[in-house]
Amino acid sequence: MSVDFAAAGLLDGLQGEARAARERLLQRLYDAGVTLDELRAAVAEDRLVLLPAERLIGGEPRYTGLEIAEKTGLEPEFLQALRKANGLPVPPPDAVAYTEGDLESAWTARTFRDAGVKPEDMLAITRVLGRGLAQAAELMRTVTLDLVLEPGAPEDELALRYADAAARLEPLTAPMLGQMVNLHLRHVVSTEVLSAAEREAGRLPGARDVAVGFADLVGFTRIGEEVPPDELGRVADRLETLAAERIAPPVRLVKTIGDAVMLVSPDTPALVHATLSLVEAADGEGEDFPQLRAGLARGPALSRAGDWYGQPVNLASRITARARPGSVLVTEEVRDATGQDGLAYSYAGDKRLKGVREPVPLFRVRRADSTSEG
Secondary structure, three states, X not given: OOOOOOOOOOOOOOOHHHHHHHHHHHHHHHHOOOOHXXXXXXXXXXXXXXXXXHHHHHOOOOEOHHHHHHHHOOOHHHHHHHHHHOOOXXXXXXXXXXXXXXXXXXXXXXXXXXXXXXXXXXXXXXXXXXXXXXXXXXXXXXXXHHHHOOOOOOHHHHHHHHHHHHHHHHHHHHHHHHHHHHHHHHHHHHHOOOOHHHHHHOOOOOOEEEEEEEEEEOOHHHHHOOOOHHHHHHHHHHHHHHHHHHOOXXXXXXXXXXXXXEEEEOOHHHHHHHHHHHHHHHHOOOOOOOOEEEEEEEEEEEEEOOEEEOHHHHHHHHHHOOOOOOOEEEEHHHHHHHOOOOEEEEEEEEEOOOOOOOOEXXXXXXXXXXXXXX
16 A cells, blocks of 8 residues: 655655655555554654664564453553563553563563562562663664664665664574573672571661772763763763773672762772772773772662662762872771782871761872872
């Protein structure tokens, strides 16, 4: 069936071969069951070229939310909460917007609940996975596009090539993610400690004495006003790469926060040395890469949903803001727990920190063979 895509406003601003390629792509999608409203939305959001891959991976909508709930025995409200926790849009319960993949996901949730997993715990897990997987999906989309992009490629040809590449890579994704999750689960299980009191009370692990560190890029906000966004993104990506290359157990890279990374370790000396290595690595990137500054604190903190909470987390963040470019500031507790161990310290003074009532004695730490005072 032929449709007047020009009258529908889907060819505006296009001429010649670009217009013909757009029309071929629109016709192919329309013949495959994509509605005019869906095509309008894809054109308006500049994602028409990705639409064939989207339908190939996600499948065609077949069910309403109410039908998914009826098939799996899960409450519609809980299914909506799961989608929200996953960071996905929530269609109206009676809208035909759910695919076979959505049904399979709902059955998985039902299996977890039948195994005794509490709904609130399922939502917490979904929130954490959703945040990480959304970032992974964005990166994987970029990588796949990079495989198929060629200057001057017609829109319909590019769309089909992207869909073909996505179809070849998608079957590898689930096994890869499963393997990675299992590796991390094994590491977490092997390193978790349950105290006698926690075993006796049957409660989750509480606060642990850990060392916490933040390292951020000096002048990142100013740089953002001077360079294009893609260059700024490359700087932030490079920071994460530098951290990942130099951080190893027992130190853990908890998260990146734009221009900063957060590190945690039960082994204070290991965190100090890892942080120094990271600051040195940033210096080694040359003048085009910003210097790092870092702050470390130690004390009881609580791990929940992949993040850490407590006084040393807040304190380390505040200390970082007081550090000089290229230096690492630590509290007295971190210095005492680390000792010399190839390190040297210099007193940086008692500093007033936001949210901390009394001034905090701070020390600059450096390699013992370094001549810099940081």
